[in-house]
Amino acid sequence: MSRLAHTLWNDKHPVIMIFFILLLGIAEILIVPPAWPLLNDSRKVTSVILMLLPYIFLYASANSDPGYITPENHPHQMTLYPYDFTIFHPGQECRTCHILKPARSKHCSICKRCISKLDHHCIFINNCVGYGNQHYFLLLLFFTATLITYATYIGFSILSNEIFKHLPNWTWRGKGYVWSQYFNIWAWALQEYTRIGGVTLLCLLTAPLVWGLLGYHFYLIWAGTTTNESMKWSDWAIEMADGYAFKRAIPSNRQKDTTIEPAWTRWPVESEQVVVRTEDGLPPIREGVVGVGEWERVWKLRDVENLYDLGFWDNLKDVFWPRYGVWHKKERKAEDARNNGRSNADSSATSSLRRK
Structure with missing residues (x-):
């Protein structure tokens, strides 16, 4: 029993x-x-x-x-959404799957898998509801x-x-x-x-x-959110009401650590802010936190941008049309072409130097 x-x-x-x-x-x-x-x-x-x-x-x-994340498709899953540095931060590893967690993903304790853009596990369909x-x-x-x-x-x-x-x-x-x-x-x-x-x-x-x-x-x-993310936003609302949340700007030209964060994503915007919490209600003083400028205390959710909200119709497209799919393929081909061009140029330059 x-x-x-x-x-x-x-x-x-x-x-x-x-x-x-x-x-x-x-x-x-x-x-x-x-x-x-x-x-x-x-x-x-x-x-x-x-x-x-x-x-x-x-x-x-x-x-x-629903969007199972595997070692084979992990690089692709990482490029679907950028990290918002509020509820999803780069460098976090799933303790069960032992892979870097893509933005908007979550490990389902029932499916025993990491799911891309997990909304919730639905018992009526015996499956997770996610990106796929x-x-x-x-x-x-x-x-x-x-x-x-x-x-x-x-x-x-x-x-x-x-x-x-x-x-x-x-x-x-x-x-x-x-x-x-x-x-x-x-x-x-x-x-x-x-x-x-x-x-x-x-x-x-x-x-x-x-x-x-x-x-x-x-x-x-x-x-522009999911059931999983709405619970995370609820937790942030409590932290903000208690005065423990702070934010500051992220420069648009920052250099990404590509070992934990994709160099580019198909999402049309990147995060312009980082939001953190402190235990004592004082501005963070630790080094290494991304962002520039003075820390500003955040009291309400409306003072924080939701990176994944593009407006109702674009949000709807993101659900019903895995979306920007053609755009994503074209962008990926263009990126591959640029990389190949760089490789060919480097090879030519190396050959030229050797001849000289």
Whole structure:
């Protein structure tokens, strides 16, 4: 029992994902057979499409690479995002994977892997949500919420039509009926069409939860952050409120230590500040901290730039289009060409000197 509990709590397992699939499947089995004859052709087509899409994106979310960082792809992962010198600093090593942690990455204790741009580990897809599959996860949420909402609409529409057959003057608003009569009529409909009514009520109650989760993730996109990063920002907010956070400028022409930080990234901007905390609430006095100028105490998050916020639409592109992908390839080819040019020039110069 102890081993089973440890596995269920700390390791990857499909129990919750199976529960999610069964919840969707059983609800569809309950409502579709009695409701199908009562639907017109357009509603039938719409229903079939909406029932298939959540399974498609569940499969895509669960089976796609969320952004596993391996020794082979580590150099590429390092170039995806620059360090912001606030919540992500260069030179930090994962104690489990023993690799330098790229900016915006995190080690997942359940997957036992480092994940690029980790948002969170989702038990409903039995996978992490990260750089490689965040768009699939958002589409899963969107189409699941749409399916549930459409099922609620169809269910109440069918029940209302059946009520109308017995009460020709019936309307959705129940005009002409007192509240007790109105609820008695709906109670009769739910009793006569138990399967349709039960699934409709279930969908009515769960739709706001799914839409709320989707709305929260779009808020994170708007803010240019992830669930993991939002928790780090919350920690910084506490430090700032206590007066333990300081910042100063980083020169744009600084020389990077390329042993722990990539020489260039595909991200269009670089950090212009470094933010640190102190134990005593006094400005840092230790040597070797990047940046120039006097330290300035920071009291609120709005006084600190979020390097990864490019605006809502660019943030959205960064999620749904691994993005700037063409730009990145072109830039990498240009960098390779420049390096080859330098190598050829150096070789020519060396040959010339030897001839001389």
